[in-house]
Amino acid sequence: MTSKETRNQFLNFFKEKSHKIVPSAPMVIKDDPTLMFTNAGMNQFKEYFLGNTVPKSTRVVDTQKCLRVSGKHNDLEEVGKDTYHHTMFEMLGNWSFGDYFKEEAIAWAWEFLTSVCKVDPNSLYVSVFEGSEDADNLKMDDEAFGLWKAIVPEDRIIMGNKKDNFWEMGDQGPCGPCSEIHVDIRTPEEKAKVSGASLVNKDHPQVVEIWNLVFMQYNRKANGDLEPLPAKHVDTGMGFERLCTVLQGVQSNYDTDVFTPIIREIETIVNGKNRQNETKYGQDPEIDIAIRVIADHIRAVAFSIADGQLPSNTGAGYVIRRILRRAVRYGFTFLNTKEPFMYRLVTVLVNTMGSAYPELKEQRQLIENVVKEEEYSFLNTLDQGLVLLDSIINSTKGKEVDGRKAFELYDTYGFPIDLTALILGEKGYTLDEKGFETAMQAQKNRSKSASAVSKTDWTILSDDVEQEFVGYDMLNANVKLVKYRKVVSKKEGEQYQLVFNMTPFYAEGGGQVGDKGYLEASQGDVVYILDTKKENNETVHFTKNLPKNLNVTFKAVVDKKQRHRTAANHTATHLLHQALREVLGKHVEQKGSAVHSKYLRFDFSHFGKMTPQELREVENFVNARIDGQLALQENRNTTMSEAIEEGAMALFGEKYGDTVRTIRFGQSIELCGGTHVQNTGEIWHFKIRSESAVAAGIRRIEAITSDAVKDFYFENNRMLYEIKDLLNNAQDPVKAVVNLQEENAKLKKEVEQLLKDKAKNLKGELQTELQDINGVKFLAKKLDLDAAGIKDLSFEMGNNRDNLFLLFATEQNGKALLSCYISKELVALKNLNAGTIVRELGKYIQGGGGGQPFFATAGGKNPAGIAEALEKGKNYLSS
Ligand code: ATP
Ligand code: MG
Numbered sequence: 060m061t062s063k064e065t066r067n068q069f070l071n072f073f074k075e076k077s078h079k080i081v082p083s084a085p086m087v088i089k090d091d092p093t094l095m096f097t098n099a100g101m102n103q104f105k106e107y108f109l110g111n112t113v114p115k116s117t118r119v120v121d122t123q124k125c126l127r128v129s130g131k132h133n134d135l136e137e138v139g140k141d142t143y144h145h146t147m148f149e150m151l152g153n154w155s156f157g158d159y160f161k162e163e164a165i166a167w168a169w170e171f172l173t174s175v176c177k178v179d180p181n182s183l184y185v186s187v188f189e190g191s192e193d194a195d196n197l198k199m200d201d202e203a204f205g206l207w208k209a210i211v212p213e214d215r216i217i218m219g220n221k222k223d224n225f226w227e228m229g230d231q232g233p234c235g236p237c238s239e240i241h242v243d244i245r246t247p248e249e250k251a252k253v254s255g256a257s258l259v260n261k262d263h264p265q266v267v268e269i270w271n272l273v274f275m276q277y278n279r280k281a282n283g284d285l286e287p288l289p290a291k292h293v294d295t296g297m298g299f300e301r302l303c304t305v306l307q308g309v310q311s312n313y314d315t316d317v318f319t320p321i322i323r324e325i326e327t328i329v330n331g332k333n334r335q336n337e338t339k340y341g342q343d344p345e346i347d348i349a350i351r352v353i354a355d356h357i358r359a360v361a362f363s364i365a366d367g368q369l370p371s372n373t374g375a376g377y378v379i380r381r382i383l384r385r386a387v388r389y390g391f392t393f394l395n396t397k398e399p400f401m402y403r404l405v406t407v408l409v410n411t412m413g414s415a416y417p418e419l420k421e422q423r424q425l426i427e428n429v430v431k432e433e434e435y436s437f438l439n440t441l442d443q444g445l446v447l448l449d450s451i452i453n454s455t456k457g458k459e460v461d462g463r464k465a466f467e468l469y470d471t472y473g474f475p476i477d478l479t480a481l482i483l484g485e486k487g488y489t490l491d492e493k494g495f496e497t498a499m500q501a502q503k504n505r506s507k508s509a510s511a512v513s514k515t516d517w518t519i520l521s522d523d524v525e526q527e528f529v530g531y532d533m534l535n536a537n538v539k540l541v542k543y544r545k546v547v548s549k550k551e552g553e554q555y556q557l558v559f560n561m562t563p564f565y566a567e568g569g570g571q572v573g574d575k576g577y578l579e580a581s582q583g584d585v586v587y588i589l590d591t592k593k594e595n596n597e598t599v600h601f602t603k604n605l606p607k608n609l610n611v612t613f614k615a616v617v618d619k620k621q622r623h624r625t626a627a628n629h630t631a632t633h634l635l636h637q638a639l640r641e642v643l644g645k646h647v648e649q650k651g652s653a654v655h656s657k658y659l660r661f662d663f664s665h666f667g668k669m670t671p672q673e674l675r676e677v678e679n680f681v682n683a684r685i686d687g688q689l690a691l692q693e694n695r696n697t698t699m700s701e702a703i704e705e706g707a708m709a710l711f712g713e714k715y716g717d718t719v720r721t722i723r724f725g726q727s728i729e730l731c732g733g734t735h736v737q738n739t740g741e742i743w744h745f746k747i748r749s750e751s752a753v754a755a756g757i758r759r760i761e762a763i764t765s766d767a768v769k770d771f772y773f774e775n776n777r778m779l780y781e782i783k784d785l786l787n788n789a790q791d792p793v794k795a796v797v798n799l800q801e802e803n804a805k806l807k808k809e810v811e812q813l814l815k816d817k818a819k820n821l822k823g824e825l826q827t828e829l830q831d832i833n834g835v836k837f838l839a840k841k842l843d844l845d846a847a848g849i850k851d852l853s854f855e856m857g858n859n860r861d862n863l864f865l866l867f868a869t870e871q872n873g874k875a876l877l878s879c880y881i882s883k884e885l886v887a888l889k890n891l892n893a894g895t896i897v898r899e900l901g902k903y904i905q906g907g908g909g910g911q912p913f914f915a916t917a918g919g920k921n922p923a924g925i926a927e928a929l930e931k932g933k934n935y936l937s938s
């Protein structure tokens with residue numbers, strides 16, 4: 060069965076059991092402070108388990124793009140080394156939100172595997188939670204045990220501990236016991252030797268977990284206590300690639316049709332024109348690991364970029380960058396790839412997965428560009444790192460290289476530590492691994508304590524589940540507090556988070572910042588709302604203090620000015636998007652946006668720098684629509700297909716609900732949840748401040764509107780008046796500046812000539828002052844010349860002489876300068892060194908310096924010491 064058929068079969072099986080097929084949520088998560096990437100199918104349904112939102116369908120089935128490379132689930136270091144963990148993988152899942160529970164979940168899982176997929180029941184093992192005697196004091200899951208016993212022989216049921224059979228999303232939140240299904244795909248001979256049951260959960264590559272059925276029935280509170288959830292849910296996750304391994308009768312995920320086309324392409328690229336000594340997968344364990352790493356990582360990177368996450372230096376972008384670099388480095392070290400090559404795998408990936416995930420197909424060009432550019436820059440880093448590593452080796456005494464230095468190389472230049480160790484080994488050195496670990500740990504601790512956040516449990520005042528957002532229509536509302544908690548972090552100190560039954564405050568999202576404002580109790584005490592964010596689909600308001608009285612009706616008031624400026628920038632962002640597609644072409648797609656009150660930022664796909672002419676056209680296009688006073692046409696409740704029909708564009712990597720909101724101004728129409736002006740006239744004016752590159756094929760425009768534009772023009776005007784003032788109120792300041800420049804150039808020339816003449820005269824005078832000390836012509840003197848003048852003079856005097864020793868000094872801007880010139884012949888003959896001399900004499904002027912044996916200078920902060928320094932100079936000859 061092909062992987063494509065397997066995927067469809069799963070979805071259809073549950074569809075027939077009244078499940079609704081829903082799309083995968085984006086793999087890169089935006090607007091969730093607790094999670095960067097989707098790491099399990101359940102992430103997108105968190106709010107249903109917590110009871111924050113009522114689901115529209117209580118039975119759902121999907122396949123979810125997951126990435127396990129950070130946080131609680133991090134498989135990165137396993138990937139490539141084993142054959143069944145990936146960074147990015149698909150998780151097939153069926154879901155019950157307060158609908159069916161253990162009985163159906165278990166029966167259907169068994170039916171799907173054994174009846175539909177025809178997996179031999181004798182190769183399957185299942186596990187059941189055995190209970191725990193720790194603080195949670197949980198009893199064994201007899202219910203699941205009883206249900207399984209009716210289907211499988213008891214010797215195939217394995218009792219599992221908390222680590223394997225109690226699933227928790229994170230430190231807090233929904234959790235519960237689970238039953239895993241494991242498959243033994245060993246050969247009959249091997250099976251005869253060792254029983255499969257003894258290999259379950261023992262990291263055996265052919266006895267692996269494929270499906271986990273989680274029975275959500277508890278909520279883990281901040282203090283560690285478990286409380287029963289109001290409703291019970293089913294959350295299952297089956298590794299799609301592992302299922303394909305089983306159904307295609309192969310021994311590794313990398314031998315399925317999900318990966319083999321990619322692996323063949325890697326071989327082709329690596330071998331190039333080489334027809335002897337061909338590299339092939341399956342012949343050398345080290346090379347195999349490298350090939351698996353590359354085949355796996357290109358998927359993770361390509362899917363992230365398609366979801367709108369570009370590699371970068373921070374956060375999620377940095378995680379992606381590290382994955383890509385891991386692959387490049389494996390290629391570099393084991394496959395000898397010294398040129399970018401990963402980007403050449405994008406085509407096969409699109410061919411194998413593009414039909415299930417059209418975003419790959421549509422963004423192919425962009426993915427290739429970005430990957431290629433990243434590869435170039437990392438290969439460059441590797442080159443530089445190799446040079447630095449050489450210099451570290453050269454300065455190493457003994458055979459062990461300082462771990463702190465290796466850490467520096469890793470931390471500052473991104474040079475991978477395993478590569479360092481490898482190169483050191485090749486050159487007969489060892490790495491002080493302890494020192495490296497200590498430095499690494501110290502840095503981890505620093506960043507951990509900087510980002511540590513502690514939260515109390517929510518204190519619930521009422522169980523109002525749906526918090527209405529009324530902020531599209533009004534900027535204040537009478538609200539009641541539903542729940543609150545205290546949050547302490549190093550960055551923000553102590554803060555409170557408040558959730559109301561309804562709110563006019565817009566929570567950060569879709570690139571737009573959260574509203575600020577205040578909360579007023581009837582008695583007149585006021586609490587400021589510093590920010591508003593979404594968490595698990597709830598609108599959380601941040602404050603420094605709690606209101607005195609919690610059980611009253613508050614007036615919640617949004618900061619009008621900030622909201623207006625933000626709205627103006629948001630509407631302008633839409634017009635800018637439209638303008639770019641009009642002026643540059645339809646290839647322009649939004650790749651990111653930030654809408655603040657003071658400015659807006661818009662990232663978009665486009666291949667080159669915009670010309671000044673294009674920028675002006677874009678500005679004019681937007682301003683024409685502002686002048687045109689277009690009224691807002693909002694549709695809060697339409698379907699995705701209707702919106703697309705109307706001309707709205709869906710963004711990749713964005714999650715859309717069943718109903719969507721469209722925002723139209725004239726011909727600009729977008730799917731958008733943000734706040735906007737009622738009429739484009741309110742934007743007043745649009746001004747681009749900069750256009751720059753963010754990554755290969757991605758440009759960024761920063762712009763301002765409304766009050767910020769006024770400030771911008773006021774400031775420019777003020778500057779112009781100041782300049783005019785300085786130019787004695789010139790009518791035409793540009794012309795006046797040009798005149799000044801010309802005059803300045805002329806004067807500069809004259810001064811240069813004068814200085815030359817002066818030096819010539821001086822040279823003549825000084826020749827007569829030379830003293831003869833033991834056959835050396837010597838002069839020590841303070842001059843009124845700058846450093847360059849002194850140098851020129853010294854070299855001119857030294858021309859055609861082989862016995863000159865000059866010591867000059869000067870005082871410039873309160874600083875002392877000392878210079879020493881010695882004829883090259885003297886340097887050898889008398890064993891003199893100008894560098895040493897200025898360093899020694901430098902102490903009289905409280906400074907230091909150096910240079911070459913025949914010419915050196917020293918600067919110092921004590922001009923009063925010049926006389927003494929010159930005086931001492933003679934000693935070098937008389938002694
Ligand atoms: P394992 O012990 O093999 O790491 P897990 O206990 O971490 O698995 P779950 O969190 O229960 O796995 O995820 C559900 C299913 O997703 C697993 O049964 C497995 O089939 C699949 N899975 C988990 N992690 C990965 C991964 N890194 N790559 C591919 N599939 C995975
Ligand atoms: Mg795992």
